Amino acid sequence: MATGRTHRPATRSRGIPEATVARLPLYLRALTALSERSVPTVSSEELAAAAGVNSAKLRKDFSYLGSYGTRGVGYDVEYLVYQISRELGLTQDWPVVIVGIGNLGAALANYGGFASRGFRVAALIDADPAMAGKPVAGIPVQHTDELEKIIQDDGVSIGVIATPAGAAQQVCDRLVAAGVTSILNFAPTVLNVPEGVDVRKVDLSIELQILAFHEQRKAGEEAAADTVVPPVAARKQQPSTDQGPDGDVPAVMPA
Amino acid sequence: MATGRTHRPATRSRGIPEATVARLPLYLRALTALSERSVPTVSSEELAAAAGVNSAKLRKDFSYLGSYGTRGVGYDVEYLVYQISRELGLTQDWPVVIVGIGNLGAALANYGGFASRGFRVAALIDADPAMAGKPVAGIPVQHTDELEKIIQDDGVSIGVIATPAGAAQQVCDRLVAAGVTSILNFAPTVLNVPEGVDVRKVDLSIELQILAFHEQRKAGEEAAADTVVPPVAARKQQPSTDQGPDGDVPAVMPA
DNA sequence: CCATCTTTGTGCACGCGTTCACAAAGACAT
DNA sequence: ATGTCTTTGTGAACGCGTGCACAAAGATGG
Structure with missing residues (x-):
């Protein structure tokens, strides 16, 4: 994927970072939910919370698609659903x-x-x-x-x-x-x-192994609580929108 | 590397980049296959090919675990299987x-x-x-x-x-x-x-949507074959170890 | 013991992705 | 109109991950 990059009319697609593409489905899902509740508009802050990402990241992601927001108001839900769907190619069969x-x-x-x-x-x-x-x-x-x-x-x-x-x-x-x-x-x-x-x-299998790694790490730190770092025990029970140690990879969604 | 090393039993775990952790299961799988074929040692080059990654990346990944290789020879398969298993926490139930x-x-x-x-x-x-x-x-x-x-x-x-x-x-x-x-x-x-x-x-669902995005992009470029870039048609049939547009995320493994 | 050859381990530079922080844009009230 | 207030869009800095390229380590043969 590095062949002729010299010119080309910037198919725009190239302009959209892979990381952003991977998040678009996430936004789309959150937006669809809002759409079903007939919510007309959302701010980047609200939508970001719903999708579990940083609001600045979300705004930057959308900026790659174009300026679809209205300052002082937010984004039009229906319009955004359409734009993202089209960008992802979901408007076709x-x-x-x-x-x-x-x-x-x-x-x-x-x-x-x-x-x-x-x-x-x-x-x-x-x-x-x-x-x-x-x-x-x-x-x-x-x-x-x-x-x-x-x-x-x-x-x-x-x-x-x-x-x-x-x-x-x-x-x-x-x-x-x-x-x-x-x-x-x-x-x-x-x-x-x-x-x-x-x-x-x-x-x-790989996902489980990655979890096991972190699980082992937690257990180890807990046991050998040698350093100043407070043991995991002191964790608070409030939801923290923490989405794992990485923060990238896609998600699933079966039955 | 940076932090630890100074003292501390090098909880080491923190020293291992998340991206590396995500690849360890991949290496482990390839190594297990070699082990079953009773292959005693592998070079970073061979193992990297089997795991579908860059050999330099693989060596750097292993360097986070310690110096388990032998210059001029390669890595001892059994030993490495054990070390990675232990690192991932797979030696326990x-x-x-x-x-x-x-x-x-x-x-x-x-x-x-x-x-x-x-x-x-x-x-x-x-x-x-x-x-x-x-x-x-x-x-x-x-x-x-x-x-x-x-x-x-x-x-x-x-x-x-x-x-x-x-x-x-x-x-x-x-x-x-x-x-x-x-x-x-x-x-x-x-x-x-x-x-x-x-x-x-x-x-x-997200994975499919990401594929659809790239699929659409390919179709678009093919249709509007305007630039000098050779259309996807000229693709060669030899395996190219190409693992998708990203090159990171984990893999699966059902029945 | 020395020379040669192979392969590791890593310093370094580059590029992508994330996040902050803020100016500009627009809505809304007066 | 004008001012205020909200929220977007983005410039810039930072950090992580990747890959190159090479020196050092060790095996192997003479």
Whole structure:
């Protein structure tokens, strides 16, 4: 991602930092909630609180999209919902295929958050012939043999891999060869893909390990309370909008 | 580095950058695979390729743990597996409770990656009385009423929330009140927690939206192929170790 | 014991992302 | 109109993370 950067009409997209893009869905969710409550406008302060971020950061994020706020008033909820949706490409239909209909694949298929955001499950695919035809979430599972045909017929560009680790790379290769250019990988493997294909991974095991690290650290400090730092015990019970030690990575949202 | 080193047993933990911690599980996975193949040593170059990262980054990451490599040779696989496991706190047992046994909760319960890394499912909890007693992944589901007792009896410090968004904050509050200090949240909500409690979130919807953004950007550039930049068409089919537009966030690993 | 070759560990510079702090913009009341 | 008050949009400083490039460490062979 550093090829020709010299000129180019600043597709604007390039102008939006990756970190900002990752937060837009968060804002969109908060805004949608406000919209449903018929709230007409929000200040950056309020919206930031709802999304769990810093208000200055939120304003800067929005500034990349343009000047959609009104000083002294705030942001128009409906307008902002539309602008962010458009920026994220959610105003169009995105057919998605899910490969690997095990426990997780089924959970994803049943997940209601798909349709609500422009995503449509075009097909469920599994390698097990016994699964073929069996309906999951109202959609009949199809065999892997159909993969290429489905992708091409429906113009699918986003694929979700929920197979065992061993099958992931192979499935990935077939998806890419058939035309998929964005992959959400749930399998615990590093996927090799050609340039131009985006891969995002979601890994439960890694998340747990990171939590374990911090948990151990807390326990250690508590036990060997040697320094002047007050032990974690003195923590207050009021909500603190603390969103973990990092403060970046995306979030989830199943059933 | 900076702070410690002067004296203090180098709680070391604080010295490890968050970004590095997030990559340790990745290295551990790659190392475990090598270990199973009885490979005695690896160079930073090889391991980096397997983990999908830059070799310099990997070496710097390991340097935070100590000098565990041998110049001219590489790293001892077994030794490194042990050191990273210990650093991440995986040498001890971590009882985990999963709250919300819907499709996703069941998928998580069935996920084999738990036990393999020091995590143990202490209990499955659901608010639906009809679920009570019903075995999922060989473990009987218990009612929410038992939550506090289970957490205290088993000394659970890590909780997984797989409930609908509406119930998440309430469940979170109860988990925290009962003693949980690390939460993995799958519900599409911003959780408010007291200081000292870590929250990590996994959000499928957000991941898909980020992919959609990039997908749209690609489509746009392709259509308006105005500049000198070669269209995505000329992409090569060889694996490029390209891991998406970002290059940071963790990975997944279900069934 | 010395020379050579490999690979680590890290100093350094660069760039992105975050946050502060404030000027400018606009609403609203008088 | 004019003044006041609220809230945006952003310039600038700071800190973290990344990657280069190389010196030092150690293995290996003669």
